[in-house]
Amino acid sequence: MTITTRPSRMGPSLLGGSIDVPVNECQHGTPRTVSPWTGEPGTVGSVALVGAGKMGLPLAAQFAGHGWQVSAVDVNPAVVDAINAGHSHVGEEPGLVEAVAAAHAAGRLTATTDGTAAARTTDVVVIIVPVMLDDRHQPDYRYMDAAADAIGPGLHEGSLVIFETTLPVGDTRGRYVPRLEAASGLKVEENLFVAFSPERLLSGHVFQNLATYPKLVGGIGPASTARAAQFYASVLDAEVVAMSNAEAAEFAKLAETTYRDVNIALANEFANYAERAGVDILEVITASNSQPYSHIHQPGIGVGGHCIPVYPHFLLSRAPEMTLVDASRRANDSQVDRAIATLEGALGGLDGAEVLVLGLTYRHGVKELAYSRAIPLIEGLRARGARVLAFDPLLDDDEIVHLGAVPWAWGRAAPTVRAIVTQTADPIFATLDPAWFPELGAVFDGRNSLRDITLPAGVAYHGVGIGSSVAG
Numbered sequence: 312m313t314i315t316t317r318p319s320r321m322g323p324s325l326l327g328g329s330i331d332v333p334v335n336e337c338q339h340g341t342p343r344t345v346s347p348w349t350g351e352p353g354t355v356g357s358v359a360l361v362g363a364g365k366m367g368l369p370l371a372a373q374f375a376g377h378g379w380q381v382s383a384v385d386v387n388p389a390v391v392d393a394i395n396a397g398h399s400h401v402g403e404e405p406g407l408v409e410a411v412a413a414a415h416a417a418g419r420l421t422a423t424t425d426g427t428a429a430a431r432t433t434d435v436v437v438i439i440v441p442v443m444l445d446d447r448h449q450p451d452y453r454y455m456d457a458a459a460d461a462i463g464p465g466l467h468e469g470s471l472v473i474f475e476t477t478l479p480v481g482d483t484r485g486r487y488v489p490r491l492e493a494a495s496g497l498k499v500e501e502n503l504f505v506a507f508s509p510e511r512l513l514s515g516h517v518f519q520n521l522a523t524y525p526k527l528v529g530g531i532g533p534a535s536t537a538r539a540a541q542f543y544a545s546v547l548d549a550e551v552v553a554m555s556n557a558e559a560a561e562f563a564k565l566a567e568t569t570y571r572d573v574n575i576a577l578a579n580e581f582a583n584y585a586e587r588a589g590v591d592i593l594e595v596i597t598a599s600n601s602q603p604y605s606h607i608h609q610p611g612i613g614v615g616g617h618c619i620p621v622y623p624h625f626l627l628s629r630a631p632e633m634t635l636v637d638a639s640r641r642a643n644d645s646q647v648d649r650a651i652a653t654l655e656g657a658l659g660g661l662d663g664a665e666v667l668v669l670g671l672t673y674r675h676g677v678k679e680l681a682y683s684r685a686i687p688l689i690e691g692l693r694a695r696g697a698r699v700l701a702f703d704p705l706l707d708d709d710e711i712v713h714l715g716a717v718p719w720a721w722g723r724a725a726p727t728v729r730a731i732v733t734q735t736a737d738p739i740f741a742t743l744d745p746a747w748f749p750e751l752g753a754v755f756d757g758r759n760s761l762r763d764i765t766l767p768a769g770v771a772y773h774g775v776g777i778g779s780s781v782a783g
Contacts, residue, residue, distance in 0.1 A: 313544075313550050313551065314540045314541070314544050314550075314551045314552075314553055315550060315551070315552055315553070316552070316553055316554075316555075317552060318525045318550065318552055319550060332523045332524070333523070334519055334522045334523055334548075335522050335523065335548040335549050335550075336548065337522075337548045338548070339377060339378075339545070339548075340353070341378075342354060342355040342377070342378040342545065343355070344356065344378070344380075346434070347434055347469050348434040348435070349469065349538075350471075350537065350538040350541035350542070351541075352541065352544070352545075353545075354545070355377070355378040355379045355380075355545055356379065356380070356433075356434040356435065357379065357380040357381075357382070357432065357433040357434050357435070358374050358379050358380070358381055358382070358433055358434065358435040358436070358437060358542075359381075359382045359383075359384055359426070359429035359430055359432075359433040359435070359436045359437070359462070360374065360381055360382070360383050360384065360437050360439070361384040361385075361426055361429070361436060361437065361438045361439065361440060361458050361461070361462060362384070362385065362438060362439040362440035362441075362458065362476075363383040363384065363385040363390055363391075363394060363422060364385075364390075364401070364439075364440075364441075365401050365404065365514060365679070366439055366475075366510055366512055366514075366517065367383070367385075367439045367440075368383065368394070368399060368400070368401055368404075368407065368411065369401075369404055369407055369410070369512075369517040369518060369521075370437065370439065370475070370510075370521075371383045371394075371411075371414070371420060372407060372410035372411050372413075372414050372420065373410070373518070373521055373546060373547070374437075374546045375410075375414035375417070375419040375420045376410060376413070376414060377545060377546040377547075378419070378545075379419065379545070379546060380419055380433075381414065381419055381420045381421070382421055382422070382423060382429040382432070382433055383420065383421070383422040383423075384422070384423055384424070384425070384426045384429045384461075384462075385422065385424065386424060386457075387424075388424060390422070391422040391423060391424055392422075394411065394415070394420065394421070394422035395415075395421060395422050396415075397411065397412050397415035397416060398411065398412070399411040399412075403514070403515065403677065403678055404514065404515065404517055404518075405515065405516075405518070406518050407517070407518075410518070426458065426461030426462045426465065427461055427462065427463075427464050427465040428465060429462070429465065430461075430462040430463075430464075430465030430466050430467075430470065431465035431466075431467060432465075434469070434470070434471065435470075435471045435472075435473065435542055436462050436466070436470065436471070436472045436473070437473045437475055438455070438458050438459070438462070438472070438473070438474050438475065438476060439475040439476050439510060440454045440455055440457075440458045440476055441454050441455075441476065441617075442454070442455050442476050442477065442478060443617075443621060443681075444621055444624055448624045448627075448628075449624070449628055450478075450479055450482075450624075450625055450628055452486075455474075455476060455478075455487075456490075459487050459490050459491060460490065460494065462491075463490060463491050463493070463494025463495055464494050464495065465495075466491060466494070466495035466497060466503060467495070467497075468497070468502045469502060469503075469504075470495070470497070470503055470504070471504040471505075471506070471535070471538050471539060471542065472491060472503070472504070472505045472506075473505075473506050473507070473508050473528075473539050473542070474487065474505075474506070474507045474508070475508055475509060475510045476510070477509055477510075477561075477564050477565065477568075477618070477621075477622055477625065478507065478561055478625070479561070479565075479625040479626070479628055479629050480558050480561045480562050480565065480625075480626075480629055481558055481561070481629065482561065483505065483506075483507040483531065483557040483558075483561060484531055484557055484558065487505070488505055488531060491503065491505065499531050499532070499535070500531060500532040500534050500535060504530065504531075504534060504535040504538045504539070505530065505531045505535050505557075506528055506529060506530035506531065506535045506536060506538075506539035506557060506560075507528075507529050507530075507557040507560045507561050508526060508527060508528045508529070508539060508543065508560060509527060509560060509561070509563070509564035511524045511526075511527070511564070511567075514674075514677045514679060515676060515677055521547055521548070521549065522547070522548040522549055523549055524549055525549055525550045525551070525552045526543045526547050526549055526550070526551045526552065527552050527554055527560045527563050527564070528540045528543060528551060528552065528553050528554060528560060529553075529554035529555065529556050529557040529558065529559050529560030529561070530556065530557060531556070531557055532556075535557075536553050536554070536556075537553070540553040564622070565622050565623075565625055565626050568618045568619055568622040568623070569622060569623045569626055569636055569639075571608065571619055572614060572619045572620070572622075572623050572636075572639050572640065572643060573623075573635060573636065573639040574606070574607065574608045575608045575609070575610070575611070575614055575619070575639075575643055576638070576639035576640075576642040576643050577607070577608075577639075578592075578596065578607055578608050578609060578610040578776075579610045579611070579642055579643060579646055579775070579776075580642060581595070581596075581607070581610065581776065582610035582775050582776025583649070583776070585776045585777075585778070586776060586777070586778040586779075589778065591776070591777055591778075592610060592775070592776025592777065593609075593759060593776065593777065596609070609759075610759075610775045610776045611646065611757055611758050611759070611775055612646050612647060612650050612684055612688070612732075612733075612734055612755075612757030612758065612775065613643055613644060613646040613647050613684035613687075613757075614643045614682075614684070615673030615674065615681065615682045615683040615684050615685075616673045616674060616679070616681055616682060617679075617681045617682070620640070620643070620644075620682040621682065623636045623637075623639065623640050624640070627640075644687075646684070646757075646775070647684050647687050647688050647691060648691065650688065650732060650755050650757060651688070651691045651692060651695065653753075653755055653773050653779075654666065654692075654730050654732070654753055654755055655695065657730070657752065657753035657755075657771045657773065657779070658729055658730060658752055658753055660695075660696075661692065661695040661696055661697040662695065662696030662697070663696055663697075663698070664696070664697050664698070664729045664730060665697070665698045665700060665725075665727045665728045665729055665730075666692050666697045666698070666699055666700070666728070666729065666730045666731070666732060667699075667700045667701065667702070667719055667725065667728050667730070667731045667732070667748075668685060668688060668689060668692075668699060668700070668701040668702075668716060668731075668732050668734055669701075669702055669703075669731060669732065669733045669734065669735070669737070669740050669743075670685065670702075670703055670733055670734040670735025670736070670737055670740070670757075670758075671683060671685040671701055671703040671706055671710075671711065671714060671716075671734065671735075672685075672703055672705055672706070672735060673685075673735075674735060675735035675736050675737040675738075676705075676737070677705075678705040678706070680714075683734070684734055684757075685701070685714065685734045685735075686714060688732065688734060689701065689714055689715050689716050690715065693715060698717070699715065699716045699717065700716060700717045700718070700719040700725065700728065701714065701716035701717070701718065701719060702718070702719045702720070702721055703735075703737075704721070704737060704739055721739065722744075722747065723747070724747050724748075724749075725747055725748050726748075726749050726750060727750060728748045728750065728751060729750055729751065729752045729753070730751070730752060730753045730754070730755065731743075731748070731751065731753075731754045731755070732754075732755045732757055733754075733755070733756050733757045733758055733760060733761060734757050734758075735757075735758060736758035736759075736760035740760060740761060741760065741761065741763070741764070743761065743764060745764070745765070745766055745767055745770070751766075751767065751770050752769075752770060752771065753770065753771040753772075753773070754766065754770065754771070754772050754773070755773050756772065756773065756774040756775070756777075757775060758775075759774045759775055759776070759777060761774075762774055762777065765782075766782040767782060768782050769781065769782065770782045
């Protein structure tokens with residue numbers, strides 16, 4: 312694919328919601344396998360993919376599907392065994408089961424727990440392991456440090472190392488290049504090449520994203536940038552953007568995710584005011600976004616997932632003066648407390664009340680609990696004396712119990728439930744029958760997805776930015 316220094320086109324307007332971007336067709340011919348691989352166009356070599364999780368395994372399959380010999384590295388022996396048997400341990404990603412099976416059958420995908428050996432026998436190492444937050448909202452490097460330390464001794468003359476995990480600005484150069492040089496005895500930009508290239512993927516859409524979004528690449532120096540860009544040009548069908556340096560690429564990923572957090576915080580503050588003003592915020596957003604410079608996102612009960620609640624803190628760890636970023640994080644996190652306070656007011660208190668929470672994953676359709684707002688929601692309800700029931704179509708009873716709630720089976724009568732809170736907008740919730748809950752007094756619609764349900768007389772409905780109404 313094309314390598315450029317800036318995206319050739321800007322994305323279309325979001326208009327406050329999701330967009331579909333055309334998928335690029337694969338234009339790669341039959342590659343020539345070489346060893347060692349030095350970045351020559353039209354050639355492929357061998358790559359170690361460190362971190363074979365929900366994002367790493369699809370990358371491994373993508374690389375193998377474009378002719379590369381892939382060694383997936385993971386600390387979990389069960390994951391390694393599954394891959395070596397041709398099976399995907401991730402079942403929810405469309406096309407992944409088939410892609411892993413095909414790569415294994417072609418002899419281009421194996422797995423190991425030995426990162427040093429994998430680095431020693433491959434031309435490229437791509438690292439995609441978690442960097443999350445510690446209790447002080449600072450980056451937690453334990454897994455990334457371990458991954459870098461594992462591959463370091465195996466690096467050799469001409470190795471290319473690419474970090475795909477989102478990092479604070481400056482970490483590729485300042486934190487990891489010294490570790491890799493010390494462990495390998497190599498010198499970056501001379502016989503070792505290091506770059507940062509952030510993943511820009513959404514669970515459930517990974518292969519589509521890989522063929523759609525421009526791939527941002529920034530190296531420690533021009534030689535690293537060029538080699539990393541050539542690698543991605545050989546494995547991706549999207550445009551590759553060779554940025555000026557690693558720091559620019561690191562910042563770009565933090566900027567795009569923080570923008571979403573700030574935008575959602577603004578939408579939530581608009582929603583809070585809309586309730587006081589007596590207007591429907593969804594009508595306001597739709598009208599505002601009919602002007603092409605307005606891209607207001609959707610309000611809700613909060614923001615979860617691996618990215619949006621986390622990466623603004625990466626910025627703040629380096630630039631605490633970003634007061635807007637800090638305020639946005641606090642605004643979005645406060646939405647859960649607003650929901651609980653609304654229920655308290657509607658029921659006259661929560662002590663002893665039975666509350667049903669619908670949707671526990673951070674996003675409907677994705678079995679992932681990372682920073683899900685259901686977790687503080689359940690904790691907050693229980694702290695106020697409520698008995699919390701919960702349902703999520705993706706979770707079993709044991710997983711729900713682990714979160715501190717009592718499992719509820721969809722469609723089962725629940726005569727003592729006094730309130731319902733939606734934390735995701737799973738389509739099944741639109742089929743909810745209020746007759747299952749004869750003592751229902753209030754519904755807090757955390758994703759504004761139940762507003763068309765007819766509630767019994769006397770039941771209070773509250774949406775985010777829609778305000779409260781009582782069924783007549």
